[in-house]
Amino acid sequence: METPSSDASAPSPWADAERIVLGRDARGGAVAVALDRGGEHGRRPLSSTELPVWVSAREAEGAATGRGIRWVWSSTAAWYSALLGAGVRVSRAHDLRLCHAVLRDAVPSASALREATAWDGAPAEAGPSAGALFELDDLSGNGAAGSRRPGRDGVAETVAELLRQDAAVAQAAHPGRMRLLLAAESAGALAAAEMRAAGVPWDAEHHDRILRDALGDRRAGGAPARMTRLAAEVREALGDPALSIDSPPRLLRALQRAGIRVESTSKWELGEIEHPAIAPLLEYKRLARLLTANGWAWLDEWVRDGRFRPVYIPGGVVTGRWASSGGGALQLPRQLRGALRADPGWRIVAADVAQLEPRVLAAMARDERMAEAARGRDLYEGIVAAGAVRTRAEAKIAVLGAMYGATTGDSGRLVPRLRRVFPDAMALVDAAARTGEEGGVVTTWLGRTSPPPDDAWRAAQARASRSGASPADETRALRIGRDRGRFTRNYVVQGTAAEWALAWLADVRLRLTRLAPVDSGEGAPRSGPAFARRAHLAFFLHDEVIVHAPAEHADAAAEALREAAEAAGRLLFGAFPIDFPLDLRISDSAAKD
DNA sequence: CGGTAAAGCATA
DNA sequence: CGTTTATGCTTTACCG
Numbered sequence: 220m221e222t223p224s225s226d227a228s229a230p231s232p233w234a235d236a237e238r239i240v241l242g243r244d245a246r247g248g249a250v251a252v253a254l255d256r257g258g259e260h261g262r263r264p265l266s267s268t269e270l271p272v273w274v275s276a277r278e279a280e281g282a283a284t285g286r287g288i289r290w291v292w293s294s295t296a297a298w299y300s301a302l303l304g305a306g307v308r309v310s311r312a313h314d315l316r317l318c319h320a321v322l323r324d325a326v327p328s329a330s331a332l333r334e335a336t337a338w339d340g341a342p343a344e345a346g347p348s349a350g351a352l353f354e355l356d357d358l359s360g361n362g363a364a365g366s367r368r369p370g371r372d373g374v375a376e377t378v379a380e381l382l383r384q385d386a387a388v389a390q391a392a393h394p395g396r397m398r399l400l401l402a403a404e405s406a407g408a409l410a411a412a413e414m415r416a417a418g419v420p421w422d423a424e425h426h427d428r429i430l431r432d433a434l435g436d437r438r439a440g441g442a443p444a445r446m447t448r449l450a451a452e453v454r455e456a457l458g459d460p461a462l463s464i465d466s467p468p469r470l471l472r473a474l475q476r477a478g479i480r481v482e483s484t485s486k487w488e489l490g491e492i493e494h495p496a497i498a499p500l501l502e503y504k505r506l507a508r509l510l511t512a513n514g515w516a517w518l519d520e521w522v523r524d525g526r527f528r529p530v531y532i533p534g535g536v537v538t539g540r541w542a543s544s545g546g547g548a549l550q551l552p553r554q555l556r557g558a559l560r561a562d563p564g565w566r567i568v569a570a571d572v573a574q575l576e577p578r579v580l581a582a583m584a585r586d587e588r589m590a591e592a593a594r595g596r597d598l599y600e601g602i603v604a605a606g607a608v609r610t611r612a613e614a615k616i617a618v619l620g621a622m623y624g625a626t627t628g629d630s631g632r633l634v635p636r637l638r639r640v641f642p643d644a645m646a647l648v649d650a651a652a653r654t655g656e657e658g659g660v661v662t663t664w665l666g667r668t669s670p671p672p673d674d675a676w677r678a679a680q681a682r683a684s685r686s687g688a689s690p691a692d693e694t695r696a697l698r699i700g701r702d703r704g705r706f707t708r709n710y711v712v713q714g715t716a717a718e719w720a721l722a723w724l725a726d727v728r729l730r731l732t733r734l735a736p737v738d739s740g741e742g743a744p745r746s747g748p749a750f751a752r753r754a755h756l757a758f759f760l761h762d763e764v765i766v767h768a769p770a771e772h773a774d775a776a777a778e779a780l781r782e783a784a785e786a787a788g789r790l791l792f793g794a795f796p797i798d799f800p801l802d803l804r805i806s807d808s809a810a811k812d
Numbered sequence: 813c814g815g816t817a818a819a820g821c822a823t824a
Numbered sequence: 825c826g827t828t829t830a831t832g833c834t835t836t837a838c839c840g
Contacts, residue, residue, distance in 0.1 A: 465835070465836075466835090466836060466837085467818095467819060467820075467835090467836075467837095468819095468836085468837075483819080483820090484819085484820080485819080485820065485821085486820085486821080487827080504820085504821085505821095507835095508820085508821060508822070508834090509822095511833085511834050511835070512821080512822070512832095512833065512834065513822090535831085536830060536831065537830080538829090538830065540824085540830070540831080541831095542830095542831065542832075543831090543832070544832080545832090545833095546832095546833095547822080547823090547832060547833060548823095548832095549822090549823060549824080549831070549832070550821090550822045550823045550824095550831080550832060550833075551822080551823075552821095552822055552823080553822090553823085571824095575824095576824095610825085612825065613825070616825070616826060619826085619828070619829090620826080620828065622828090622829075623827095623828040623829045624828060624829075625826075625827085625828040626828080627826090627827095627828085628825090628826050628827080628828085629825050629826055630825095630826050630827085630828065631826090631828085632825095633825090633826095705828065705829070706829070706830090708829085709828090709829040709830075710829085710830090712829090713824090713829065713830065716824095760823075760824070761823085761824045761830095762824065763824085813840105814839105814840095815838105815839090815840090816837100816838085816839085817836105817837085817838080817839100818835105818836090818837080818838100819834105819835085819836085819837100820833105820834095820835090821832105821833095821834100822831100822832085822833085823830100823831080823832090824829100824830080824831090
């Protein structure tokens with residue numbers, strides 16, 4: 220039930236396609252409602268067996284006519300996971316729950332939308348350990364439907380919410396940009412569901428080898444060999460044979476008893492100390508972290524049949540970045556990247572954007588000099604060449620300080636030099652910080668809007684502005700204000716970078732559908748759904764995309780990644796001369812050198 | 813005993 | 825040449 224690939228051009232994620240709403244009727248069965256400009260024109264009940272067949276047929280028709288379909292549903296995590304489980308893939312969607320969250324904050328005048336509070340909050344979704352994806356029967360009311368939020372999947376409510384969202388988009392500050400944002404957000408949800416279904420190709424034996432090399436042999440009922448030995452060295456050096464190293468308070472007391480003057484057991488504080496206990500202790504902590512976070516227990520829980528299946532949460536971070544739940548997909552240590560390994564006959568095509576955030580800042584601010592410094596490979600070298608600072612290391616610290624709001628140390632000292640050379644870029648982040656300090660909201664390039672100040676901010680400001688406020692109240696209000704300023708300063712940059720990355724991901728996803736599937740048999744993936752028989756997205760991490768591709772399509776996949784990056788830049792910033800160069804690697808694994 | 817906070821560290 | 829943004833996860837400590 221593959222959707223056919225078009226020969227020449229990939230479908231656009233942004234196209235103004237025909238919309239078909241999927242919802243549930245009173246008995247819980249699926250219903251499709253076709254909408255065009257004049258309104259509803261056709262309604263069709265679908266049994267749980269008809270649904271995937273019908274969706275697949277409409278999708279194929281849409282591809283053939285060139286106009287395409289945009290599927291509108293309450294939640295991609297629920298509806299699309301079920302369709303994928305039945306082997307059906309779609310090109311475009313509109314995820315009402317995700318788009319509701321964006322519009323609610325971005326268009327405060329859309330009161331009908333704000334009042335539809337059933338759309339707030341988390342989606343009904345399968346738990347991370349459930350393993351099984353959603354069943355179609357859940358959508359037709361026979362399964363765990365009782366546990367789902369009522370009132371959101373109903374077809375009337377689904378159509379009503381879409382109309383509220385259409386009205387809200389029209390009221391947005393920049394409706395065109397908002398449409399792009401909603402399409403990007405929804406495309407990201409499709410990609411997340413597909414990546415979960417396909418899984419990250421994961422070599423459990425290689426992972427096990429990394430663990431044994433680092434930790435030593437596995438011991439039943441105890442810590443691995445090397446950890447046990449390091450722990451003994453630490454106890455010996457501290458003269459405390461019974462010390463429990465895993466307990467920070469006990470460890471801290473033991474360190475202090477041994478005459479080591481530290482206030483915490485953190486590695487950056489310990490790193491300053493010269494004492495025979497320190498080296499084995501730091502090594503022990505490093506290994507303990509590896510064991511508990513990504514050790515054999517993680518492998519047993521999260522890797523099955525050569526695939527790691529993380530749970531992505533699109534839009535899970537206020538800035539629009541994805542979050543994850545279970546599996547820790549967004550915190551995979553670099554040490555384990557080598558276990559992300561292609562199937563036999565396949566390749567890992569890994570791409571990441573060099574210095575995405577400052578490039579995005581240059582483009583948003585229309586800062587020509589900063590864009591010039593960014594042209595080519597390394598933005599930090601460009602900043603040195605522009606004369607702002609003397610070395611690449613200084614440039615990096617200065618740029619991070621500018622985007623994070625550093626005020627102290629070398630970072631804070633270097634930021635003013637950046638301000639002299641790139642006044643437009645700095646004015647943008649400085650203004651965002653000022654707005655945040657004053658309690659205002661800021662928006663990304665496409666219009667995602669930061670949350671309003673929280674209760675702590677309002678309470679602190681209120682206390683400080685009373686007559687008779689103490690100096691302590693004023694200091695506290697100032698500090699909380701600055702904290703919020705650093706948040707909004709970073710929000711506009713991190714959020715716009717997330718938009719660029721979503722646009723990139725969405726475009727890559729559809730470009731890859733141009734590549735033909737490979738036959739089962741030799742070179743076919745070891746496991747996974749039918750759509751994963753061709754080059755497919757395997758991993759996404761803020762500014763990095765990994766594609767799993769048949770060896771013969773690896774170069775084409777790399778080209779798709781490059782073309783999509785260029786397209787994303789043009790989509791967001793038009794003709795403004797900013798480029799987004801990629802680090803591209805084609806290899807058997809995702810290990811970095 | 814169960815739920816939550818905090819520490820600490822991994823990622824961008 | 826620095827610790828400033830956003831997260832998730834595991835462990836221990838602590839509270840009712």
